[in-house]
Amino acid sequence: MxxxxxxxxxxxxxxxxxxxxxxxxxxxxxxxxxxxxxxxxxxxxxxxxxxxxxxxxxxxxxxxxxxxxxxxxxxxxxxxxxxxxxxxxxxxxxxxxxxxxxxxxxxxxxxALGEWWQGSYGKRAADAGPYKTLLGIVVSTGIGGGVVVDGAPYLGPTGNAGHIGHISVDRDGDTCPCGATGCVETIASGPSMVRWALANGWRRAVEPSFWAGRAVDARALAADAKRGIPVARLAFQRASDALGTAILTAAALFDVDNVVIGGGVAASGPTLMVPLRQAIARQAGMDFLHRLRVDATSLGRxxxxxxxxxxxxxxxxx
Incomplete structure (x- = not known):
């Protein structure tokens, strides 16, 4: 099989x-x-x-x-x-x-389905009550989303249910390749974070020798954020704020219990997850939103x- x-x-x-x-x-x-x-x-x-x-x-x-x-x-x-x-x-x-x-x-x-089946969330799901929901978000070259309900993917009529990357969080923001304005993807995807950082002086923020042989990508941006470079840290903060807004919007609409984050940018670990959890805690209003749990996928790539x-x-x- x-x-x-x-x-x-x-x-x-x-x-x-x-x-x-x-x-x-x-x-x-x-x-x-x-x-x-x-x-x-x-x-x-x-x-x-x-x-x-x-x-x-x-x-x-x-x-x-x-x-x-x-x-x-x-x-x-x-x-x-x-x-x-x-x-x-x-x-x-x-x-x-x-x-x-x-x-x-x-x-x-x-x-999200993989996390439910083989990841750490699946090990907790049996004790989570009769109705369990998991929102999965891939933060990488783009930002995708999907929902699993009681172990089955909820696809919607076309298969796009949960596509959180194209929720607009900034009406005055950049135009997204999808045609809309201010989508989460225009702020929190890897390429979007890098573009913003470069436009705000990222390369000038570090010594020239540090750039020898390095790719100018989200992995390098995460490394600089971890080193404490202010513009790199701010790029991750902006991304976290946008993701937090979108996650809370989805949670308020669908009473989501858990969120799992995957993708290349999420591989930065605490560099993304710490400000993201802080953004969610800061923005959450209604009591039921405070129970929301957000974790990085336990299964990596x-x-x-x-x-x-x-x-x-x-x-x-x-």
């Missing part, structure tokens, strides 16, 4: 062979490159080979993709992959692996892969 899990992000694609126990038997990650469709084909060809599909063979494919998407049509239009607009992702994978069932959901929905696998494994007999 080995399943192939695929995680489609704005800058990288990942895939893994996953057993029903949660064991990952093979894993591969590739940068998106200039031709996202070619990268997808290479990814599948390199990982779905004889000898890597388990004793019983490959039985299905689960895909978590950056959005927006349309699960009914099997199409995706990731904001950060301009060449994919209403791209028939489910069909493309089906053509690469004929006769296998393919399930599609948002990347953050899969991240594999959270979305576990969730994509769970999309398929949940449909198969044990």
């Amino acid at each position: 080995t399943v192939l899990a695929i995680d489609i992000g704005g800058t990288k694609f990942a895939a893994a062979m996953v057993e029903p126990t949660g064991l990952i038997t093979a894993r591969l990650e590739l940068p998106v490159g200039q031709d996202a469709t070619a990268t997808l084909a290479e990814l599948v060809a390199r990982i779905a080979v004889p000898g890597l599909t388990g004793e019983s063979g490959l039985t299905g494919v689960g895909i978590g993709s950056a959005g927006p998407l349309n699960v009914l049509a099997g199409t995706v239009s990731p904001v950060n992959i301009p060449s994919w607009r209403e791209f028939p992702l489910a069909k493309a994978v089906s053509e690469l692996l004929p006769e296998l069932p393919v399930r599609l959901a948002g990347d953050a929905q899969c991240m 594999d959270a979305g892969l576990f969730g994509a696998a769970a999309l398929v494994l949940g449909d198969q007999p044990s």
Whole structure:
């Protein structure tokens, strides 16, 4: 019952062979490159080979993709992959692996589902009462979101339920690639944080020798924030305030219990999580919002892969 899990992000694609126990038997990650469709084909060809599909063979494919998407049509239009607009992702994978069932959901929905299945939240869920909700947020090249209710992803009619990255938190803010103004993604995504920091003197804030050989990216920004560079810390504070506003909006609307944060920017750990928790505590009004728990995913970069696998494994007999 080995399943192939695929995680489609704005800058990288990942895939893994996953057993029903949660064991990952093979894993591969590739940068998106200039031709996202070619990268997808290479990814599948390199990982779905004889000898890597388990004793019983490959039985299905689960895909978590950056959005927006349309699960009914099997199409995706990731904001950060301009060449994919209403791209028939489910069909493309089906053509690469004929006769296998393919399930599609948002990347953050899969991240939350993976946390529920294999992460620390799942270990707590049994004691959380009869109605349990988990909001997953991927903070990376873009910002995605998804909701899991009682162990099942809530997708909505098109599959975009919980897409928190495109809640507007600044009516006078920048125009988002999605076409709206002041989306969370324009403030709190990795590239947005870097653009703001550079525009506010980030590179001038550190000694030139420190930049030798360093990429100017969110990882470097996080390193500077950890070192106490003021403009880098302020970039993370702005991101945390925007994320906190969006999280509390979702929690107020849907009475969410728990939030799990994943993605490359979330890998900065306390550099993001401490000001984010502070922002939520500062902004929370109604009593029920004070019970909200916000954690980084316990599964790291594999959270979305576990969730994509769970999309398929949940449909198969044990």
